[in-house]
Amino acid sequence: MxxxxxxxxxxxxxxxxxxxxxxxxxxxxxxxxxxxxxxxxxxxxxxxxxxxxxxxxxxxxxxxxxxxxxxxxxxAQGDLRPTGNDMDIAVQGEGFLELAGGDGRTTLWRGGTLRIGADGFLAAANGLPLASMIAVPADAEAIHIAKNGMVTATLRNERTPVEIGQIELAVPADLQRMESLGDGLYALPDDALSVTRSVPGEDKAGLVAQGFSEASNxxxxxxxxxxxxxxxxxxxxxxxxxxxxxxxxxxxxxxx
Known part of the structure; x- marks a missing residue:
């Protein structure tokens, strides 16, 4: 009963x-x-x-x-919407931006608003720097991010932009094993061997879109x-x- x-x-x-x-x-x-x-x-x-x-x-x-x-x-991919802000970044494809987390786990991010941290590195809005560890010169007046992830900066009193780093995209082998951390952040519970890292545009990782924000799906x-x-x-x-x-x-x- x-x-x-x-x-x-x-x-x-x-x-x-x-x-x-x-x-x-x-x-x-x-x-x-x-x-x-x-x-x-x-x-x-x-x-x-x-x-x-x-x-x-x-x-x-x-x-x-x-x-x-x-x-x-x-x-599933959300719609990409132009924001007019060069510090906004989105991923068009299956890849994720990798952040340098402090707990040893692989921390992945679908994009949002970038900032320049106190140490001069490009970072997510929460302060975690990109795993590519791209240092922005103190006299940089503008930052440009190409679709293939190449980052260049226009320096004060300089006409020719200089390359300052390369953003890579990470594609987990099993998306459902990721743990949601909120704010578009995800963490892999295991080691990073289950992640494929590549330059945007290669290995179906997708492309980087500067000045865009990905809407929710x-x-x-x-x-x-x-x-x-x-x-x-x-x-x-x-x-x-x-x-x-x-x-x-x-x-x-x-x-x-």
Whole structure:
């Protein structure tokens, strides 16, 4: 009798996580380079010894609820929108900009607004420098980033730009193994051997777009449809728990 409560409870938990994922997507619809979160569901099974002629050594599987994994993302390309700011950068393709993180993990970034850190290196808005460690001269008046990642700077009283570095793009072997850190940042839990690094335009890594910002790949209509589906499933799980309570009440009310 108690099994119906556990099955209903797992459904409530799974659908609740799905609703939270949709809510997070909607909240980040205007976040640059945000990638849509999604949920995968898997069936929970319980193992019981088989009865009858099959023998006690064999095991049968019975449904015991559902489990949700809300950590997955859809890494489809978002629209590139011009910003008019030369310090904005976006990636057109599958690649990521690699940042020099302090925890030893590979930190990847889909782009946003660059800044010049206190140490003079090009960095993300959060202060982490690009892994290419591109030093910007103190007398630089303008920075240009080509589609192939070559970075040049126009110096004061100089007409000819000088090369100051090369941006590379990183492509993880398995996107779903990445951990979302927020603000378009991702981290790989394992070593960097699962990442392919190449010059933009090579190995399908994509190109670099200066003066552009990548929009999120959220579609509000899709999120609203998903929200209604998850809410209906949540209500069904709640009804299952209610039915179990009613059956338990009937059983407790039986008289000999």
């Amino acid at each position: 108690n099994g119906i409560f556990y099955i209903g409870a797992t459904g409530l938990d799974a659908q609740g996580k799905a609703v939270e994922t949709v809510a997070n997507n909607v909240a980040n619809i205007n976040t640059a380079a945000y990638k849509r979160g999604t949920v995968s569901f898997s069936e929970l099974l319980s193992a019981d010894a088989a009865n009858g002629a099959a023998g006690a050594d064999e095991v049968k599987r019975a449904a015991a609820g559902v489990m949700a994994n809300p950590t997955l993302h859809v890494f 959220i579609k509000l209509a899709d999120e609203m449809v998903s929200l209604m589906i998850y809410q209906r499933a949540y209500a069904s799980s709640a009804r299952l728990v209610q039915i179990g309570d009613e059956l338990m009440g009937i059983a407790n009310g039986l008289k000999r």
